[in-house]
Amino acid sequence: MSELLIKNIGSVFTGDIQDPIVEGPVSVLVKDGRIASITKGDCGGAEKVIDASLMTLAPGLIDSHTHPVFGDFTPRQNMIGFIDSSLHGGVTSMISAGEVHLPGRPKDPKSAKALALLAKRCFENARPSGVKVHAGALILEKGLKEDDFRELSEDGVSLVGEIGLGSVKTASEAKEMVVWAKKYGMKVLMHVGGTSIPGSSTVTCEDVLEANPTVACHLNGGPTCIPPKEAFKVVEKSDCAIELVHCGNMLAAFEIGKFLKETKRLSRLILGNDAPSGTGVIPLGIWRMVTFVSGMCGVSAETAICLATGNTKKVFGLDEGMVKKGASADLQLIDAPMGSEGKNAKEAIEKGDIPGIGMVMIEGAVKAQISRNTPPPARKPIF
Ligand SMILES: [Zn+2]
Structure with missing residues (x-):
C-alpha cells in the first residue's frame, strides 16, 4: 500500500x-x-x-469540452503536447465533445461508431502525461439505429459528441437518437450557437429545447453565440447542464454567468475550453474561466472552482473532481x-x-x- x-x-x-x-x-x-x-x-x-x-x-480541473483525436496530437493546430500543456494549467481530466478533427473523418454510421470506440479504447490505454481523457464521443450521422447505441453502450462508450458536428443537423432528426442514447445511459452534448467550422451547423434555442441533450454546450457560443435572452430561455425551459467555454463570446459568458448567479442556478453550470479548435489550444483556459466567473460575475473562488470540478463530475458521473x-x-x-x-x-x-x-x-x-x-x-x- x-x-x-x-x-x-x-x-x-x-x-x-x-x-x-x-x-x-x-x-x-x-x-x-x-x-x-x-x-x-x-x-x-x-x-x-x-x-x-x-x-x-x-x-484537479476537469475541462468539460475538448476535441482530442488520438494521443497528445491535435491536427487542427498541427501541435503535439497540448494535453501536457493543459496539465501545467491544472487540468487532470478532459471530456471529449467529439473527435471531430480526425483528418478525413468518414461520415457513415459504421465509421462513426468505429471512431468512437477506437478513441475511447486508445485513451484508456494511453493517458498523455497522466491526464484522464474521457474520449469516444459518437458523432451523430444519418442512418444510426437504436441497436448501434445499445451496442456502443455495451462496449463502454458513454458520450455522444456535440449534435451539429455530423450529418444529423436538425433537432427533429436528432431527437429520436437522443432518446436512444439516454435510454442506454449515454450523456449527450449539443452545440449551441452559430456555425463553428465549415461543415458544422447553427443550433438555436428552439433546437436545444426540442432535442433535449444532457449538456447545452457553450451557451456563450462556440464561438458565435445566440442572443443572451434566448440563452436564458434554454436555462429556464430545460434542465440541461449549462456550459460556458473559453473559446466563446465573453460578453455572453458574462451575461449568462451573472444570470445563473442571480437566479441561484450555479449548480447547473460547468466550464470548458472548446479547444483544440479554430481558436487554438488554451492550456490556462479553464483557470481563466474560473477567474472570469469569480472576478467578473462576483462568485466566490471556492464556488467558481466547483464549476470546473464537482459540478462536471456530477453531470458525467466521474470518479474524480x-x-x-x-x-x-x-x-x-x-x-x-x-x-x-x-x-x-x-x-x-x-x-x-x-x-x-x-x-x-x-x-x-x-x-x-x-x-x-x-x-x-x-x-x-x-x-
Ligand atoms: Zn461546438
Whole structure:
C-alpha cells in the first residue's frame, strides 16, 4: 500500500458546491491513489510527505469540452503536447465533445461508431502525461439505429459528441437518437450557437429545447453565440447542464454567468475550453474561466472552482473532481501568483488573477511541480 501525506494545507477547495471550502490548517492522507482522510491540523506521518506551506489544495480541473483525436496530437493546430500543456494549467481530466478533427473523418454510421470506440479504447490505454481523457464521443450521422447505441453502450462508450458536428443537423432528426442514447445511459452534448467550422451547423434555442441533450454546450457560443435572452430561455425551459467555454463570446459568458448567479442556478453550470479548435489550444483556459466567473460575475473562488470540478463530475458521473474521502486523488496545490494583490489563492482568484500552481497530482502521483505555464506561486510546496 502506498501512502502520501499532504500536510500544512492553508485551506481546501472541496469542489462540492454545497460545502465548497474547509479552512485550514488541514492534512490530507492519500492511500493507493485515493483520499483516505481529511484532518484538521496534523495527522502524524506517512511513507512520503509533502509540506504544502499553507497553500490551497483544490481538485484537479476537469475541462468539460475538448476535441482530442488520438494521443497528445491535435491536427487542427498541427501541435503535439497540448494535453501536457493543459496539465501545467491544472487540468487532470478532459471530456471529449467529439473527435471531430480526425483528418478525413468518414461520415457513415459504421465509421462513426468505429471512431468512437477506437478513441475511447486508445485513451484508456494511453493517458498523455497522466491526464484522464474521457474520449469516444459518437458523432451523430444519418442512418444510426437504436441497436448501434445499445451496442456502443455495451462496449463502454458513454458520450455522444456535440449534435451539429455530423450529418444529423436538425433537432427533429436528432431527437429520436437522443432518446436512444439516454435510454442506454449515454450523456449527450449539443452545440449551441452559430456555425463553428465549415461543415458544422447553427443550433438555436428552439433546437436545444426540442432535442433535449444532457449538456447545452457553450451557451456563450462556440464561438458565435445566440442572443443572451434566448440563452436564458434554454436555462429556464430545460434542465440541461449549462456550459460556458473559453473559446466563446465573453460578453455572453458574462451575461449568462451573472444570470445563473442571480437566479441561484450555479449548480447547473460547468466550464470548458472548446479547444483544440479554430481558436487554438488554451492550456490556462479553464483557470481563466474560473477567474472570469469569480472576478467578473462576483462568485466566490471556492464556488467558481466547483464549476470546473464537482459540478462536471456530477453531470458525467466521474470518479474524480472533489476533495473528499474516497475520491480519486487528482489534486493541485495553488497559491496567489507572485506579485498579486491577493494574499492567497482565494483572494487572487476573486481579483481576477490566475493562481500559481505548485503541484499537480493524478491518482496520488505527482505529475508536475511548479507549473511551467502559470505565473509562479508566492509560496512553494516542500517535497
Ligand atoms: Zn461546438
